[in-house]
Amino acid sequence: MLAHPTLLKLEQMRLSGMAAALRDQFDTPDIEAMPFLDRLGLMVDHEEAVRGDRRLARRLHTAQLRIPASMANLDYSASRGLDKRVMLHLASCQWIRRRQNVIITGPTGVGKSYVACALAHKACLENFNVRYTRLSRLLESLQLAREDGTYLKVMKQLSRMDVLILDDWGLHPIHPIQQRDLMELLDDRYTLRSTIVTSQYPMDKWYEIMEDPTLADAILDRIVNNAHKIELTGESMRKVQGQRELANETAQS
The missing domain is CATH 3.40.50.300 (P-loop containing nucleotide triphosphate hydrolases)
Structure with missing residues (x-):
């Protein structure tokens, strides 16, 4: 299956969280029944979570804590x-x-x-x-x-x-x-x-x-x-x- 053009653009724009959420939507039956803004909200929420995880990973790497x-x-x-x-x-x-x-x-x-x-x-x-x-x-x-x-x-x-x-x-x-x-x-x-x-x-x-x-x-x-x-x-x-x-x-x- 070829990647959707929007998916490619999201990845090029480094919006990997939104891209991953969009892939999940492609694989979700009857996703078209969900209102557009709700679908967009899921993508934005996932992007926010991914970025938060990355920032936390960077902070922990910088911290160099001796003990987990x-x-x-x-x-x-x-x-x-x-x-x-x-x-x-x-x-x-x-x-x-x-x-x-x-x-x-x-x-x-x-x-x-x-x-x-x-x-x-x-x-x-x-x-x-x-x-x-x-x-x-x-x-x-x-x-x-x-x-x-x-x-x-x-x-x-x-x-x-x-x-x-x-x-x-x-x-x-x-x-x-x-x-x-x-x-x-x-x-x-x-x-x-x-x-x-x-x-x-x-x-x-x-x-x-x-x-x-x-x-x-x-x-x-x-x-x-x-x-x-x-x-x-x-x-x-x-x-x-x-x-x-x-x-x-x-x-x-």
Whole structure:
């Protein structure tokens, strides 16, 4: 069967969603009985859905989330210290619209990165631009960018992200040059964009990992003051998951 001229034109115009809907209509018995505007509406709705899926795919690709997390799969076990009411409030993404931050602290393995990525995934669904990075890698990339002349370009890209995740804050000491880079980035984003920070250490220990106390004050002032704070507790989720997998393997053997 030869393609209908209208179908070819839709594909040439890159209206693939409308083209797919039109193909479906060709294959639908008695479609001619449906009013023209209703048929056109179905095609437009499908085009809108296809474009929305593409935009979401691009946002998720740009985000580079470490974990494929979602708000629906969060574990609200009492031992974790994760307040469902707080998470439902954050799921509205009003904190992003108000240019607020989120700080997630807790021991190794309790799910800090998962919660951060779940919030970021929800932000992507709400049409916000997101970028995930470990703090150590961010500082390394800024150093390399300074050396190859792309520093301003990289800073501009990071500054424009609606949500920036700085994971594993405090794993390594932050030297004065790195503090200046971090200060410049956070200052560009302050009151304009939102940042998520995760750390094994409570906030009162963050000064100890930064060598310049004056810069430390300025950096933390731009993160902490307008931040929602989540403190996770309990056993390592990796340990719990590993025990479950071993138990399942034993039960099946």
